[in-house]
Amino acid sequence: MRILVIGSGGREHVLAWKIKQSPLTKELYCAPGNGGISEIAHCVDIKADDIKGLVKFAKEKKIDLTVVGPEGPLVAGIVDVFEKEKLRIFGPCREAAQLEGSKVFAKEFMYDCNIPTASFQRFDNIDEARSSLSRMTFPIVVKADGLAAGKGVVICQNLKEAEKAVDEIMVQKIFDEAGQQIVVEEYLEGEEVSILAVIDGESYCLLDSSQDHKRIFDDDIGPNTGGMGAYSPAPILTEKLYKTVESRIIEPVIRGMQRNGTPFKGVLYAGLMVTAEGPMVLEFNVRFGDPETQAILPRMKSDLVELMLASCEERLDTVKLRWDKRSCVCVVMSSGGYPGEYEKGKEISGLKEAQQVPDTFIFHAGTKKEDSRILTSGGRVLGVTSLGMGIEKAIEQAYQAVDKINFDRCFFRRDIGSKAFKWIRHRSQVVR
């Protein structure tokens, strides 16, 4: 098959890497791709949001399957456009993608389907929002309704912070139209975990669990980022919690979307807070997570292309996924200054040496190839990923590889994966 991956980050590199291993794959393209992806796929210079350009390319090259990495094109309706042109594409239609595209839609949908989530109010009027804030108990969470590249969520400890957040989103419009409406919700205490399900409208396959590290500094301090590292599986999710996630979250989404007349196909990513009352949904995404996918796919023994085809062809009930028992850890190496201002164009050294560490894969995010050199070209630069028997081994190997790589002002967290320890210790005490 001829397969096209859309996007240019670490998630798209691991998708391309896994797709390349399938015996079904004959030709692999990526639009626009990056320095690492160009080693394994033909990179084509079409932007991920250029839907017209992508359709034209897919027709010209007779692409058999298109896989969309980022949320932007999905929310803009790329699946509807491709399907109208009789092109096979993996992902949800525009209406179903509103689960990520609009927080108001997602919260109201969850409310209608009785899916556990923080209580909330929505506002499209600044004066109403301001006057309600003064009656709230803090902390609260203020969220811009639309897509804001992961930056549209502010945790507010007091009224002053909340007024500032509302002002920035609704008056200064720092996220443009995404801030037409806001959601103000209850602050949830607990630990976060991500569950991804591949859905075909009716049936689904859960992927193994993973945990992201959203804050820039160790011990979850500092501003939110796109994700500084991930590991899989996440031992916080017991068999029992898995069952709860299926019956209280995944299955109600599938039924709710069917009732709406917009069956959900593709990847549903549930960002959960495991609270004392059980798992609650923080957000839905309608695509693979980044960097969760870098930690999940190296553990998947099954054929990813076959899985995505089964979603497109509505036959996921026949698929059973197989997983490597080992743990996987992905440490993100970023440009100094990220998630704020940072410089680009720094030469990366040590990639070959890092690759020599056993069971280690270097997924590129913000890189570009210039002659034979690899240069930084984004905030998150590399996802250094290792498999190991047990999380400790995976962490040790990933950091061994990280320590061989260098570029000017490179930055990474030193504690990726360490949250798993307390759950493993807790579990062994319970068993004893």
Ligand code: AMP
């Ligand atoms: P979201 O994009 O909605 O997942 O929010 C980004 C991050 O903000 C989440 O990963 C959480 O760390 C945090 N967050 C969002 N909503 C809440 C909430 N209701 N309570 C506590 N933290 C939250």
Ligand code: GLY
């Ligand atoms: N890792 C968070 C996300 O993919 O949205």
